Amino acid sequence: MNDAFQVHSDPELWEELGMDVARFSGMPPMLTNAYKNIFLSQHNRPERMSYFDDMVANIHTGRIREIYDAKKGGKPVIGTFCVYVPEELVVAAGGICIGLCGGAQGSIADAEKILPRNICPMVKSAFGFKVGKICPYFQVVDLVYGETTCDAKKKTWELLDRYVPTHVMEIPQMKRERDKWLWLDEVKDFKSAVERITDTVADFDAVAAGIKTINAKRFALQRLNALRHHNPSPISGRDMLLIEQIAFYDEPVRFAQKVHALCDELEQRIGNGVSVAPASTPRVMVSGTPMALPNWKLHFIIESAGAIVVNEESCIGTRYYKDLIDEGSTDLEQQLERLTERYMKIDCSCFTPNDDRIAQVLKEYEASGAEGIIDYCLQFCHTYNIEAVKLREACEARGIPFMSIETDYAPDDVGQLQTRVEAFLEQIRG
Numbered sequence: 270m271n272d273a274f275q276v277h278s279d280p281e282l283w284e285e286l287g288m289d290v291a292r293f294s295g296m297p298p299m300l301t302n303a304y305k306n307i308f309l310s311q312h313n314r315p316e317r318m319s320y321f322d323d324m325v326a327n328i329h330t331g332r333i334r335e336i337y338d339a340k341k342g343g344k345p346v347i348g349t350f351c352v353y354v355p356e357e358l359v360v361a362a363g364g365i366c367i368g369l370c371g372g373a374q375g376s377i378a379d380a381e382k383i384l385p386r387n388i389c390p391m392v393k394s395a396f397g398f399k400v401g402k403i404c405p406y407f408q409v410v411d412l413v414y415g416e417t418t419c420d421a422k423k424k425t426w427e428l429l430d431r432y433v434p435t436h437v438m439e440i441p442q443m444k445r446e447r448d449k450w451l452w453l454d455e456v457k458d459f460k461s462a463v464e465r466i467t468d469t470v471a472d473f474d475a476v477a478a479g480i481k482t483i484n485a486k487r488f489a490l491q492r493l494n495a496l497r498h499h500n501p502s503p504i505s506g507r508d509m510l511l512i513e514q515i516a517f518y519d520e521p522v523r524f525a526q527k528v529h530a531l532c533d534e535l536e537q538r539i540g541n542g543v544s545v546a547p548a549s550t551p552r553v554m555v556s557g558t559p560m561a562l563p564n565w566k567l568h569f570i571i572e573s574a575g576a577i578v579v580n581e582e583s584c585i586g587t588r589y590y591k592d593l594i595d596e597g598s599t600d601l602e603q604q605l606e607r608l609t610e611r612y613m614k615i616d617c618s619c620f621t622p623n624d625d626r627i628a629q630v631l632k633e634y635e636a637s638g639a640e641g642i643i644d645y646c647l648q649f650c651h652t653y654n655i656e657a658v659k660l661r662e663a664c665e666a667r668g669i670p671f672m673s674i675e676t677d678y679a680p681d682d683v684g685q686l687q688t689r690v691e692a693f694l695e696q697i698r699g
């Protein structure tokens with residue numbers, strides 16, 4: 270355990286960003302404790318996790334300072350909530366793209382003063398961060414770009430616009446040929462909106478560079494995920510989840526380099542037979558709704574119960590990096606079309622039909638060497654919740670142990686979840 274670890278504070282910077290400093294000051298010590306307990310208590314972690322530990326230590330200071338300085342130097346900051354909003358075009362236009370999804374219980378009460386209680390905790394958490402002025406990332410963005418994926422999100426954007434300029438991208442709910450053309454128009458609108466704010470026009474070369482940068486980031490994550498599938502695994506599931514979360518706020522080129530450096534270490538560990546858990550450890554794959562930082566609840570429960578998480582079929586997981594954009598386009602129109610095609614492959618449950626996702630889950634189950642699937646659904650997320658019916662049927666037909674859980678960010682159900690996870694692991698162990 271690294272006792273020196275501390276999530277840093279910078280009240281002056283927070284003041285400058287218009288945050289509620291008095292309230293936010295309690296956040297770093299809380300995060301420090303949680304991080305030490307959940308991450309630094311693990312044995313035999315890869316040494317190069319130290320970079321990602323530092324990213325957490327600097328989450329409210331160093332990285333924010335870096336973004337803020339870049340913004341003052343003319344690089345606008347765009348916040349997003351969904352992996353359907355193409356960050357390649359933000360990079361191409363010279364901006365910074367950061368994910369703003371909320372994974373903390375602490376901001377939910379702020380949201381519930383305005384929003385109904387019975388909606389997804391991820392939406393409430395993000396909204397609460399803004400209205401409570403308790404997230405430096407929300408404070409540093411120039412505009413946010415929402416989407417029409419689910420009802421909770423698309424209606425919340427109307428209210429969020431009162432606090433920060435909020436644009437909305439229409440995401441079709443089907444994937445027919447005609448939907449592709451609608452989608453392509455939305456991509457073009459997004460490009461124009463980003464260009465207006467960056468005051469640049471992203472030409473063919475700029476878009477090619479943006480695609481290359483984000484492809485490289487996704488490729489690094491693909492490499493890491495393939496390595497963690499090794500049995501015995503050289504890295505824990507919670508460390509992998511953390512890296513997948515950091516992918517949404519780190520600088521993309523540096524992030525990819527650090528992920529590759531970690532991969533090099535993992536290759537050595539595999540070669541030397543070094544792992545975080547013995548090969549006999551039950552291997553669990555998690556599928557379903559995304560786990561935004563600092564939502565580590567389910568992974569911690571699973572791994573504390575003596576299993577290891579070997580795959581996240583999630584938008585903070587493989588849905589974010591499984592597909593790359595074809596880099597062989599010869600003109601801008603073709604680039605945007607290839608980009609749209611890549612985004613159309615993301616198999617979010619807000620689409621109908623969405624059988625590709627079932628096939629993808631089964632494919633990842635095989636590739637990861639998992640021995641069971643826990644499908645994770647945030648409370649009130651109807652599309653993932655209902656899609657779990659088909660997923661269960663597909664798993665049962667193949668004899669794959671399957672359990673679905675629905676939860677939020679509150680600690681109240683931890684005991685009950687522990688019991689269910691332990692029973693599930695018994696089923697896997699036979």
Ligand code: BJ8
Binds near residue numbers: 619
């Ligand atoms: S592409 S999963 S990031 S929409 S969990 S807020 S759907 S009620 S997060 Fe998502 Fe894009 Fe889909 Fe991925 Fe609504 Fe469901 Fe909450 Fe959700």
